[in-house]
């Protein structure tokens with residue numbers, strides 16, 4: 497029987513190796529640290545997990561594809577972007593995870609997202625492995641026709657790697673319903689197959705699931721509510737700061753409002769908006785989803801209750817709850833200090849890895865309930881898996897049914913994380929609970945399936 501400290505030193509050695517073998521991938525290193533630093537108790541307690549090569553296999557993607565994406569803009573100029581698909585782990589099902597189109601995308605970013613996705617997907621309890629993809633293409637300011645040509649070129653290469661039983665992409669930053677439509681159209685044209693289950697987040701008239709657009713944000717609010725319930729509180733009357741103004745942020749605000757909280761902020765890369773009366777979602781959706789504009793337009797049109805702050809940090813706004821819903825490392829140690837000073841009770845991650853490790857540490861030390869993304873934002877991929885189930889059965893569930901399933905999945909994830917943390921002497925530590933519970937499910941499947 498190895499002790500926890502012996503196991504910890506083996507894991508620390510492995511982390512050093514990961515850094516050497518994957519140079520210039522700081523986000524991937526960060527994600528690997530965050531998981532491996534919490535696994536010592538379970539690896540020490542269950543000798544089968546200490547089997548040589550198990551964790552080494554887990555941190556090495558099964559397959560990584562990088563390809564050229566040439567496309568022409570409206571003036572006929574040729575651009576060359578880089579496309580990625582990292583198929584990280586398929587022990588539990590076909591690779592599953594979104595596509596991100598953002599200029600900051602590189603292999604390390606896609607690997608961090610794919611690694612997180614393995615554990616997140618395991619936590620849903622559904623049959624989906626982990627993967628992620630995307631491109632350094634920047635959709636901002638591009639016409640619909642340019643976005644369409646880019647998506648067609650991207651799929652002309654990607655199609656050979658995906659399939660309903662192989663790898664099922666969906667949306668992420670910069671990829672929403674419009675992009676999924678263009679990607680699906682090109683896949684269908686190339687393969688001459690109506691294979692609905694090859695992509696999720698499709699339009700509702702052609703195989704998309706009701707509640708998929710809402711699922712990540714709704715799920716995160718349900719997770720935050722479950723954390724509050726553990727402390728004898730609920731969402732009613734709580735003030736919430738939300739970052740971002742895309743898919744996740746919008747439906748986070750919608751659910752917060754529906755459950756009686758007051759969501760007073762949103763943001764984008766230009767700055768943030770504070771609206772003391774609560775964000776007016778019709779206006780925000782009009783600006784972001786229809787006009788594809790910037791958040792300052794919200795403050796201009798909303799009137800006296802709202803103001804725009806250029807740059808700055810949305811976490812400076814005092815609130816009971818914080819729900820980061822934009823991007824990685826957007827909530828720093830200094831932000832955590834401010835939130836704690838302002839009396840924040842819970843931080844629940846809608847985005848992937850938005851809170852830096854130092855900030856997580858501070859929040860947990862201060863007794864703030866902290867919901868890590870791989871648990872709190874799993875509602876999106878969970879409803880993607882429900883979309884796959886509907887596609888497979890050639891049926892469409894009602895919104896009510898999907899929402900009930902989503903609520904049950906989020907409650908179950910919360911309970912699993914909570915109980916796992918207690919079992920491993922870390923009560924209230926959802927980071928440890930989520931990592932260990934996700935790890936156990938994937939590791940058991942990998943062990944059963946042999947050294948592959």
Ligand code: NDP
Nearest residue numbers: 668669670712740741742743744764765822823847848876
């Ligand atoms: P969207 O593209 O719909 O929205 C992203 C939002 O975040 C925009 O407001 C964008 O502002 C802002 N943002 C992005 N990058 C930056 C940056 N570097 N600095 C400041 N603001 C930034 O994406 P989603 O809402 O889908 O995704 C948001 C987060 O949620 C991501 O971390 C994603 O991985 C995660 N997530 C998404 C899921 C989904 O189902 N879509 C599921 C689970 C997690 P701007 O337009 O100015 O760039």
Ligand code: 2IT
Nearest residue numbers: 593594666667668877880
């Ligand atoms: O980070 C995520 O979980 C997503 N972007 C959603 C993935 C999916 O396949 O629905």
